[in-house]
Amino acid sequence: MNPDLIFILFLIALTGICDTINQLFLKSSIDSLKIPHTANIFKILQFIIKLIKIPQIWIGFLFTVVSLCIWLFVLSKSDLNFAFSADSMHYIFIALGSGIILKEKVGLMRWAGTICIIMGIILVSLA
Amino acid sequence: MFKKNLTLKILLFLVFSDFLETFTQFCFKKSSLSQSGFYIRELADVATFLKGVSASPFLWIGLLSVLLTFIIWSAILSKIDLSVAVPIASFSYILVPLVSIIFLHEKINALKWVGISFILAGVVFVSLSSKERKAVP
Numbered sequence: 001m002n003p004d005l006i007f008i009l010f011l012i013a014l015t016g017i018c019d020t021i022n023q024l025f026l027k028s029s030i031d032s033l034k035i036p037h038t039a040n041i042f043k044i045l046q047f048i049i050k051l052i053k054i055p056q057i058w059i060g061f062l063f064t065v066v067s068l069c070i071w072l073f074v075l076s077k078s079d080l081n082f083a084f085s086a087d088s089m090h091y092i093f094i095a096l097g098s099g100i101i102l103k104e105k106v107g108l109m110r111w112a113g114t115i116c117i118i119m120g121i122i123l124v125s126l127a
Numbered sequence: 128m129f130k131k132n133l134t135l136k137i138l139l140f141l142v143f144s145d146f147l148e149t150f151t152q153f154c155f156k157k158s159s160l161s162q163s164g165f166y167i168r169e170l171a172d173v174a175t176f177l178k179g180v181s182a183s184p185f186l187w188i189g190l191l192s193v194l195l196t197f198i199i200w201s202a203i204l205s206k207i208d209l210s211v212a213v214p215i216a217s218f219s220y221i222l223v224p225l226v227s228i229i230f231l232h233e234k235i236n237a238l239k240w241v242g243i244s245f246i247l248a249g250v251v252f253v254s255l256s257s258k259e260r261k262a263v264p
Contacts, residue, residue: 027209098210113252123242
């Protein structure tokens with residue numbers, strides 16, 4: 001592998017980690033709120049407004065901005081096909097983060113599904 | 128009965144957020160294409176790069192789409208586990224090839240079909256794991 005490719009892969013992994021951190025902040029913030037059991041659009045918007053008053057959301061948002069900048073740079077360097085297939089590694093970060101930090105029960109079935117999806121994405125993107 | 132409807136609704140929401148996600152990626156690629164010859168060597172180059180990208184209207188349409196996705200995504204996450212929502216959202220990898228086949232009459236090779244079935248199988252596995260969890264509280 002040439003050093004350019006390794007650098008791009010490293011950057012893609014970094015965007016995956018940044019996105020995962022953002023998702024973890026978002027999910028934990030949502031869980032800390034009382035969730036409206038309704039399809040009423042105004043209730044949902046009220047919920048969103050309450051949500052964006054939580055500072056963790058904005059820390060997560062910062063990570064997204066960093067991730068977006070890196071991602072735009074990656075896209076200017078490499079194919080969308082390659083970038084997307086390499087980006088599928090963020091499913092691993094999500095599964096690990098959800099299990100370790102959010103204490104979600106990521107069992108064998110969920111891991112099997114996640115691995116299946118990653119293999120599928122690599123095939124679809126590169127084939 | 129109500130619960131069953133809710134699950135279908137969440138799935139529809141996920142598919143819709145996938146469409147938005149795909150649209151966002153399309154916009155971002157369009158905006159960054161204008162900067163393909165660009166090399167970042169120092170910090171000042173980053174600013175120049177961002178300035179060039181933000182001149183493209185596609186970046187702003189993409190950002191608007193991100194905002195809408197955020198609202199829908201938050202609604203989804205309030206209902207289901209993160210480790211379920213994210214893998215199921217991989218549906219967009221199936222949507223794009225299917226749309227290409229149906230509307231653009233593109234040819235899809237066998238390996239891509241294998242990939243699509245892998246993703247489908249994965250989504251089914253993850254969905255089943257979610258039901259299992261609810262059955263045993």
